[in-house]
Amino acid sequence: MAVSRETDVKEVFMARRIVLTSGKGGVGKTTVCAGLGIALAKRGARVLLVDADMGLNNLDVALGMEGRVVYDMTDVLRGRCSLRQAILQDTEYSTLSLLASAHGSDDSEFPSAAFRRMLAEAESAFDFVLVDCPAGIDNGFHRAVCVADEAIVVTTPHVSAIRDADKVLSLLETYNLHSVSVVVNRVRGDLVAGGSMMSAEDISRLLRHRALGYIPEDDCVTVYAQLGRLGKGNARSDMAMTYIAENIIYGTRKVFDCTEGYKGLFGKIKTYLRRQI
Numbered sequence: 710m711a712v713s714r715e716t717d718v719k720e721v722f723m724a725r726r727i728v729l730t731s732g733k734g735g736v737g738k739t740t741v742c743a744g745l746g747i748a749l750a751k752r753g754a755r756v757l758l759v760d761a762d763m764g765l766n767n768l769d770v771a772l773g774m775e776g777r778v779v780y781d782m783t784d785v786l787r788g789r790c791s792l793r794q795a796i797l798q799d800t801e802y803s804t805l806s807l808l809a810s811a812h813g814s815d816d817s818e819f820p821s822a823a824f825r826r827m828l829a830e831a832e833s834a835f836d837f838v839l840v841d842c843p844a845g846i847d848n849g850f851h852r853a854v855c856v857a858d859e860a861i862v863v864t865t866p867h868v869s870a871i872r873d874a875d876k877v878l879s880l881l882e883t884y885n886l887h888s889v890s891v892v893v894n895r896v897r898g899d900l901v902a903g904g905s906m907m908s909a910e911d912i913s914r915l916l917r918h919r920a921l922g923y924i925p926e927d928d929c930v931t932v933y934a935q936l937g938r939l940g941k942g943n944a945r946s947d948m949a950m951t952y953i954a955e956n957i958i959y960g961t962r963k964v965f966d967c968t969e970g971y972k973g974l975f976g977k978i979k980t981y982l983r984r985q986i
């Protein structure tokens with residue numbers, strides 16, 4: 710009998726804890742975390758998204774949940790509510806949940822050990838715990854990486870981001886993680902096809918780590934993120950996130966071709982026209 714994908718997910722995995730990190734800020738960690746959470750939940754996985762970016766949190770915004778957050782993890786750690794009360798369920802995907810962090814809270818309030826204990830308590834109810842790491846490589850980075858078994862390093866095709874990703878990848882070797890992979894975000898297919906941007910494949914080779922996926926530069930991300938509708942449309946970036954989610958669940962290696970549509974005669978015309986805008 711054919712096993713449904715939903716059953717498949719639940720039977721094979723129990724709470725895989727994955728941290729999304731980068732070193733550099735603004736490369737798309739939060740966006741990828743939200744998009745991946747949605748893509749995994751769409752396949753029936755029970756997903757907890759954890760905003761470990763204390764003080765500059767915006768995972769709730771990317772998910773369109775900011776108006777519904779009553780309690781956050783500060784409240785749990787201070788004993789003002791239970792963990793269960795702080796975990797917020799998405800209205801569209803019932804298997805997607807968020808544990809929000811507090812705006813402007815003091816980073817020192819969150820010792821790594823307390824953070825780890827809190828997530829350990831939540832873990833049994835989920836198939837995936839995705840941790841959105843803050844930028845930098847200080848305490849916040851350590852706290853987020855400590856709770857994970859797997860890491861995804863997000864970078865963009867820009868030199869400064871690649872350099873930071875390389876540093877973070879070296880640092881991750883000092884942690885006891887059983888998988889570290891790379892996602893290249895904001896790839897401009899027209900520039901890659903025209904030879905003026907490094908391809909996502911070249912970047913992952915340069916970083917000497919498995920490429921989990923490539924995500925194109927996509928205006929829909931900005932628009933949908935503002936509307937809290939990430940992953941709910943039919944954008945190219947949604948397709949790229951879907952491939953990444955399937956690679957995570959099934960161990961496949963399907964990656965989105967960001968240069969598709971920019972090859973051949975019509976592709977060259979499109980590239981030319983894009984440059985005129």
Ligand SMILES: Nc1ncnc2c1ncn2[C@@H]1O[C@H](COP(=O)(O)OP(=O)(O)O)[C@@H](O)[C@H]1O
Pocket residue numbers: 731733734735736737738739740741844894895896924925926927928930931934946
């Ligand atoms: N693939 C993409 N295409 C276009 N814009 C993107 C893409 N990924 C992220 N962004 C935008 O980049 C900005 C920074 O993303 P964010 O996820 O907040 O980065 P980080 O969490 O690493 O600081 C946001 O405005 C987001 O909408």
Ligand SMILES: [Mg+2]
Pocket residue numbers: 738739740762767841
């Ligand atoms: Mg962020």
